[in-house]
Amino acid sequence: MISKVRESFNAGFKDAYYEGLQQEVMKTFGEPCPFRISETPVFIDRQMKKKVMDACDAIISQLDHLDFESVRQRFMPKQLQSPTHVGEPHFLGIDFGICEDENGELSPQLIELQAFPSLFFYQSFLAKAFLKNYPTIPTKGFHYFFGGHTEETYLETMRKVIVGDEAPEHVILMEIFPNAQKTRIDFWATKQALGIEVVCMTKVIKEGRQLFYEKDGRKIPIRRIYNRVIFDDLYQFKDLKTNFNIFDDLDVTWITNPDWFFMISKCIMPMLSHESIPQSYYLDEVPKDIDLKQFVLKPLFSFAGKGVNLEPTWNLLNTIKDMKNYMLQKKVTYSPLIKTMGERNSRVELRILFARDEKEGRLKPVINLTRMGKGGMINVSHNTNDTWIGSSISFFEE
Structure with missing residues (x-):
């Protein structure tokens, strides 16, 4: 540009x-x-x-x-x-x-x-x-x-949002099998910057409304969760064994509350x-006279392009049972603007x-x-x- x-x-x-x-x-x-x-x-x-x-x-x-x-x-x-x-x-x-x-x-x-x-x-x-x-x-x-942020003010801003007034050891970044996630490089960068632990959801311990994680033989209370669990992933693990549910009534502060997902x-x-903002419709409210060739089909709740269909047809749309969880969005034309080698x-x-x-x-x-x-x-x-x-x-x- x-x-x-x-x-x-x-x-x-x-x-x-x-x-x-x-x-x-x-x-x-x-x-x-x-x-x-x-x-x-x-x-x-x-x-x-x-x-x-x-x-x-x-x-x-x-x-x-x-x-x-x-x-x-x-x-x-x-x-x-x-x-x-x-x-x-x-x-x-x-x-x-x-x-x-x-x-x-x-x-x-x-x-x-x-x-x-x-x-x-x-x-x-x-x-x-x-x-x-x-x-x-x-x-x-x-x-x-x-x-107007600098490296120092940016880090302090993120520290206030994620760690708040808690000691870092009482704050965790939580994910499912973090070592296997493609975004794990950001987990390690977060740990280095804030001094908080990266904890697999399966390793979190629940006692009553309290949550804990273990480190160096100690059971440490969790007071704030920087939540990185994507619900797409959560539902893919049918036999995932955890000691608690994200939607339990827990004595923790969520950064950010899972409902906002x-x-x-x-x-x-x-x-x-x-x-x-390109024109879009919920799938159960799509006008029958639109030109489907101008639209892309998207699930409402998915990440990384999962479930996106660039060439939807009426036959396909009519097979979708949970229409309220999909939308049609008008296609846009990405400009090939970056000259490469x-x-x-x-x-x-x-x-x-x-x-x-x-x-x-x-x-x-x-x-x-x-x-x-x-x-x-x-x-x-x-x-x-x-x-x-x-x-x-x-x-x-x-």
């Missing part, structure tokens, strides 16, 4: 820089990144930054006026609703595809949103690793944080309206990550997550044999 910067970056690119980046991952975390890292960051100009932030502001404003208790009752099964106080969401991720409209203009288009933690600590590491290993990246006039997600997209350019998906500012009582943008791809879907698990695709971060022009 900034042609001079892109041309300069590509002209000065060396395989040794990328190799240095990968070695930085190995040195820091003791293993290679489980998903592909792109050879390049993305450079975003002021005009696109303004479009993205204006869209975020519009979405946040509309979220402030939604009746989330109604959303909760409509989309969450009763047995999954938390018996504890839901509170406010601590996190939000808003995903945009950088797209091309009918006039050839670039614009951000909402792909999905989620009130669930993302790779907050891996992303800050990745930005620093790019800067350390690529001397051609401009260091002045660009930023990857938002709100359902309440702010793709399920509310048909309730939102903006020039950067190969024949094909790369497309960009940009996630703006928000964390809650308790003093101001609102979600504020703090950092970004960027993914690059060349296929029909952008996902770090797809098309991994190509180059100049995968996990990345954007540097925004000031």
Whole structure:
């Protein structure tokens, strides 16, 4: 999006820089990144930054006026609703595809949103690793944080959200079999940054309403859970043996309450309206006169592109029994705007990550997550044999 910067970056690119980046991952975390890292960051100009932030502001404003208790009752099964106080969401991720409209203009288009933690600590590491290993990246006039954050203030903000006033040993990052998760690099980055333990859900001990984990022969009370358990995964393990259920009445503080996984997600997209929000319908409310070729079918509650159908048909839709858990979203055209060293350019998906500012009582943008791809879907698990695709971060022009 900034042609001079892109041309300069590509002209000065060396395989040794990328190799240095990968070695930085190995040195820091003791293993290679489980998903592909792109050879390049993305450079975003002021005009696109303004479009993205204006869209975020519009979405946040509309979220402030939604009746989330109604959303909760409509989309969450009763047995999954938390018996504890839901509170406010601590996190939000808003995903945009950088797209091309009918006039050839670039614009951000909402792909999905989620009130669930993302790779907050891996992303800050990745930005620093790019800067350390690529001397051609401009260091002045660009930023990857938002709100004027520095490394120090960003870390302190995330510490306040996740650890709060507790001692770190009473706070855990909880996941199912964390060592096997593709996002585990962020778990290790979180542990290094905050000093909290990464604990498998199957290892958590329940006594009454209290939860504990064991470390060095000690049973340590858990007072705050930085929850990274994705419900898609939870339901796939039919015989998963745990000592408690996420929806139990527990004496812990959830960061963030599990109900927000359902309440702010793709399920509310048909309730939102903006020039950067593609038209969408709940599957049980689809007008019969729409052109299905212009829409993509999505499950309301899934991650990493699971269950997405790019070419839905009426025959397929008529076979779906739980229609209320699916939506049709109008297709957008990702622009192949990133010039690469190969024949094909790369497309960009940009996630703006928000964390809650308790003093101001609102979600504020703090950092970004960027993914690059060349296929029909952008996902770090797809098309991994190509180059100049995968996990990345954007540097925004000031």
